[in-house]
Every structure is written in C-alpha cells, then in structure tokens.
Amino acid sequence: MTPPLLKAHSVRAVIGKGGMKNVTEALKESCVYLAYTGGCAALAAELIKEVKAVHWLDLGMPEAVWVLEVEKFGPLIVGIDSKGRDIFEEVREKARKVLAGALG
Numbered sequence: 001m002t003p004p005l006l007k008a009h010s011v012r013a014v015i016g017k018g019g020m021k022n023v024t025e026a027l028k029e030s031c032v033y034l035a036y037t038g039g040c041a042a043l044a045a046e047l048i049k050e051v052k053a054v055h056w057l058d059l060g061m062p063e064a065v066w067v068l069e070v071e072k073f074g075p076l077i078v079g080i081d082s083k084g085r086d087i088f089e090e091v092r093e094k095a096r097k098v099l100a101g102a103l104g
Helices: 003-008 041-046 087-103
Strands: 013-016 032-036 048-055 065-070 076-080
Touching (some): 041 048, 076 087
Parallel strands (some): 013 032
C-alpha cells in the first residue's frame, strides 16, 4: 500500500496478521495496522456480517482488498500505530539480539 492509496480512500485501519514491510511511513498520521490474533480465523469469519466489495481479486484472495461489514470484530492488536511504532519490527530486532547473543 502506498501513501497516495491510503489517503485517496481515507483508510483509517488495515487489518492483517503479520505486519507490512516498508509501510510504516505510509501509515503515519493517517491510519493504523491492526493484527488479528494468530489462529483465530474461524472467530473472525463468524464476525463478518457482509462482504461489501472485493478489489484486486486478480492478485489472489490474501492480497485482495476486502471491504467488510463486521460487528464486534476482535480482539485485534495494534501492530503499527499512527506514530510509526512497529511491534513486528521491535520483536524481530529483539529476536536478532537474542540470537546473536546465543551464537556469540
């Protein structure tokens, strides 16, 4: 996702499951990246009331942009906030340091 796409469509939140590389700057000041807890796909599916639209389905189901009507959707974790803090990168960096110390 690029900053122009996020702004053109007034995106306030993106939901995924593992972070989005190289988009932290694009999210700043406009929206957040929310992560669904791993292993909870069945729960998430039950909370979807309606699929309003699907864009770019030719990219494949996981890469397509889905517009969903949901109710009480969650629990979600803020993976990247609107100030640029990226929990996924923080965890990767901590893991690199632990691994380097173990191999050290």
